[in-house]
Amino acid sequence: MHKLYTLGLLVLFLSGCASYSNSFQKIESLLVQQKPQEALVELEKNPASGRDRLLYLLDKAMLQRMSGLFAESNTTFEEAKELIAALRATSLVEQAGAVTINDSAVSYEGEDFEQVLIHVYEALNYIELGQLDEARVEALQVDERLKQLSEGEDNLKDDAFTRYLTGLIYEAEYELDEAMIAYRKAYEAYQGESEAVPLLLKKDLLRLSYQLGLMDEFVKYKKAFDMDDGFIEDAIGRGEVIVLFHAGLAPIKRSTSVFVNTDDGVPVRISLPVYQSRRLAFSSARLTVGEVTVALEVMNDIDAIARASLESHKAVMVARLIARTMAKAAIARQAQKQGGEFAGLLFDVAAFATETADTRSWLTLPKRIYLSRLPMDDGKYQASLSLFGQQGELIRKVNLGLITVESGEKTFIEKTVIALPSIQ
Template sequence: MRIPTKFWFQFISVGVLIIALNSCGITYNDRSYEFQNEVYYRNFDKAASLIEDNEFLSKKRNRLLYLMEKGKVEHMSGNYKKSNQLFEEAYILIDDRITANAGQAVAAKLTNPMAAPYRGEDFEKVMIHYYMALNYFQLGMPNEALVEAKRINIKLQELNQKYKKNKNKYTEDAFAQILQGLLYEATGDINNAFIAYRNAEELYVNNNNSYYGVPLPYQLKKDLLRTSKQLGFTQEYNKYASQFNIPEKEFEKHPAEAVIFWENGLGPAKDQTQITVVDDAFVAVNDANNSIFIPIPPGTDLGITSIAIPKYVQRESYYKGARLKFNNKEENFELVEDFFPIAEQSLHDRMLREVIDIALRVGAKKATSASLGALAKEILGEDAKDLVKVGADIAGAATEKADTRNWQTLPATISYARVPLTENGNNTFIIEKYGKSTDRDTISIDYKKGLQLVSYFDVGKATTNYVEPKFKLKKDEAEQKTSIPTDSTSTRKIN
């Protein structure tokens, strides 16, 4: 018995739709779940191995993504030299202007932008230099660390200069200025440290004392008072003393100090949002203040149409805050970088620049549908034309997917605290994290004159067998199996 041609086209159309829909909902967050899970539980060697074995990250178009993910995990493992090798390659790749070949360009136009090479969000590109700075400092190379810290705002400005329209609103980073100030202090350059701190403070003041969700840190006020006093800048010191009203004993200079950076949680992940039709244009709404209108090419027969654009989804951190306890004193970690508002703003600005590309993708898919319909009419007759065109529309709509790639191992937030070290005293600090439960780590920092920078992080819930880079755990603790107690305490040592 001969099966009607119309039935075959219906069968094929439904099949294409099912296959496309099965792959359409998979985001990069889904594809990276395994290694993210190992990072969450601080199994960094396993996470690094899974990144190597990740088929998606092994594709050439995802090379930058691989370098950033692997570089961060190596940093967390304490493999600072290896981490910087990976980040240096990422830096060179970005500077060489990542481009798509002809096949990738066509695939991105006819399917979705994930077929093109990943170029990274602008704020991700500058965070490469933050981790390179920390790596260099841990390798005993503070001057090289300072160079990387300076590159953060320089890179932001370079990136923005190339945009003719819809320039980034995120053009400077207050945290980068604070980091520069700390590194200048660590190298003995108090004058430039003061300038960097002042630049950071001006960014806050010019934005109503809050910069991308971060209020002006109390520690920054103390740094301005201390450095201006050290330099004998009487006018500036009196200005800040009157403005901040902080007791002098709170910002006094110590022979040896440590600044501890606390990275908490995992940063926002990309998902996608579908766009609806309004008159002759698509409108995507990520939130009440961020609507994006996409002009549709004139004469486009919309038919069955879907457009997806990326959006950031905030991931809840296990801990809400942390404090340091030492020598009968207490010092809160202060928020200094929140990645969610920065990520949202960076993505929104980029989408405004790319609306024409999105509109062209709609036009290309519709042109393909029309061509297939015309071909079916010529070969199979008038009845097949609309059926094939609808099938192609369904396939085009089903394969429409936003680019959900992003640097998944960035933290949700970075906070910091500055503490004095005593030469013959007990430089032991209890880090108390609070949120869904209260957990504690005890760390000790070797006395060393000057300023030390220490990187410390909590991705998920603290566990007692976690061995932080540069920390040493007691033998009996190291032999314990992984556990997730209600209230955990561990001991670590920084050399």
């Protein structure tokens, strides 16, 4: 009987690392109520130190920036970066755990796109702090990271939005040639992704190639985009309002089970993570600054990127899961031979219970990042976002306050909306 207890204990201990995504409910409900400070307090009650440390740091940094603590958020992001650098070296102990227990036995290193987004949000924090040179440091770092990823075996496609944002930073630093390179890379990347090339980027390519005197390129773009270039003279030299709108929450991983028969006909269960999207309460958005209104464009669909990323390493994951399940089954058969029916059954139960999918992911990321740029004359303007439903009906107006525009300068405005609670 004692054996059973011990085994039960073992199972409890191993599966004790319950699905990460389940423990997120309370924080999510606070975020939906637009209470990031309280969500931060809630998160900090359980600081993870082990294998989920990176997730804790990422969520913390994100909640800090949502609470307006930009400098603190960057300190946390820097800690996360150091951790990733340390985790890049493979741990033999953890790998053994991943082979015999489940994928959650390995420290979470972050998906490639998540690692890239650390730089993006750190850069945005520096922009909020008015430290453009430091935001430029992040642009250089992420440039290096993307280069490494494209050369690595995973062959991550270039990240279009990240390229675009680095272009924005260089432009704000008056480095137009650097910005042009970044926009070109963003253009290539958006073409590679299924989504269409944003109109904003087309305008930027036309304007910058014109400003830099790259007339061949300008003509090429003008032909490809079939656009009127009257906006260029209108934009050069004026101030500009740039609005970044982070909407909703990234998809959450859930565990699903699939039964597979091994060669000797024993049914085994493998658990796969699948993404479950989170709903966005509106379908389009417009920006109003003073008397002018423009549409916001989806520049980064994190939901889609996350799904594509999971899909890209699904084959490797399934192969690993089947191998592990077979190994567990072999141990159970061995136990059955030596310890009888009951022992075999116990090991089968243990194998079944420990086989959970790795559902860890950075959950405080937005579902989408919208962007809009608007050239404006000097002055102070009231700004707001209007959110529309599927039938084009106005759902909500979000006030952005009074903003100041200076000629030749860029004014960055950020807004995060997780959900639209029914009570205003």
